[in-house]
Amino acid sequence: MTNEDILRQGIKGFGIEVSDQVISDLKTYREILVDWNQKMNLTGIEEEKEVFIKHFLDSISAVSNGYIKDGISLIDVGTGAGFPGLPLKICLQNIKLTLLDSLNKRINFLQEVSSTVNLKDVEFIHGRAEDFGKNSDYREQYDVATARAVAGLPILMEFCVPFVKVGGYFVCLKGPNANLELEESKAAMDVLGIEFVEKIDIELPNEELKHNILVFKKIKNTPEKYPRKAGKPAKSPIK
Numbered sequence: 001m002t003n004e005d006i007l008r009q010g011i012k013g014f015g016i017e018v019s020d021q022v023i024s025d026l027k028t029y030r031e032i033l034v035d036w037n038q039k040m041n042l043t044g045i046e047e048e049k050e051v052f053i054k055h056f057l058d059s060i061s062a063v064s065n066g067y068i069k070d071g072i073s074l075i076d077v078g079t080g081a082g083f084p085g086l087p088l089k090i091c092l093q094n095i096k097l098t099l100l101d102s103l104n105k106r107i108n109f110l111q112e113v114s115s116t117v118n119l120k121d122v123e124f125i126h127g128r129a130e131d132f133g134k135n136s137d138y139r140e141q142y143d144v145a146t147a148r149a150v151a152g153l154p155i156l157m158e159f160c161v162p163f164v165k166v167g168g169y170f171v172c173l174k175g176p177n178a179n180l181e182l183e184e185s186k187a188a189m190d191v192l193g194i195e196f197v198e199k200i201d202i203e204l205p206n207e208e209l210k211h212n213i214l215v216f217k218k219i220k221n222t223p224e225k226y227p228r229k230a231g232k233p234a235k236s237p238i239k
């Protein structure tokens with residue numbers, strides 16, 4: 001199977017129609033990623049097949065069970081080189097996407113990819129989740145918040161949940177320790193106003209490591225006190 005076949009079939013396996021344009025846009029994304037990675041640290045992997053599976057298919061797997069779909073508003077917190085937000089947007093072009101990261105160089109990269117592949121309705125924010133989660137233009141404005149590889153779960157909840165509307169979802173991509181992290185996050189869930197919905201096991205082609213998606217539903221408004229000031233959630237996670 002060619003790398004392109006792996007990508008195409010993988011996306012179809014998550015229930016998404018794949019046009020030639022989507023494949024071509026993802027290939028362009030990888031080329032810009034490899035190019036900019038020579039000048040700044042964006043990713044540890046560059047090889048085409050690895051990027052397709054570990055970055056693109058892993059990101060797109062977040063559509064599983066339908067919480068992320070065309071037309072919703074989504075904020076990707078600590079998006080780095082755009083994962084999972086940007087591959088999701090390339091596949092589902094009517095998502096209203098906000099990409100947030102505290103490193104400005106990464107934001108410049110994301111703008112370059114988005115304009116090259118002609119994405120509409122993407123907002124780029126250079127800043128910390130703790131600051132923007134207090135800003136009324138962003139607070140409780142999103143159908144879904146996502147995050148991958150940003151922080152331990154209780155910290156991540158404090159970063160992400162303030163952005164989600166009541167009735168919306170926090171969809172979090174996690175590795176093999178998801179169950180343990182979930183156990184450690186009970187207090188944060190209570191305080192921030194979410195309930196656990198489900199853990200989805202994800203299988204990716206040629207991948208031995210288990211990936212999980214944890215889904216939480218927002219059931220009440222997050223108290224004004226949260227998120228606490230920048231640095232505080234990581235220093236003393238809610239317990």
Ligand SMILES: C[S@@+](CC[C@H](N)C(=O)[O-])C[C@H]1O[C@@H](n2cnc3c(N)ncnc32)[C@H](O)[C@@H]1O
Nearest residue numbers: 078079080083101102103127128129148149150
């Ligand atoms: C390990 S990278 C992961 C990037 C991407 N989500 C991925 O899966 O490849 C973590 C990213 O989170 C960002 N980050 C960490 N803490 C943050 C915060 N409090 N607010 C915003 N971004 C943050 C970092 O700048 C970095 O780009």
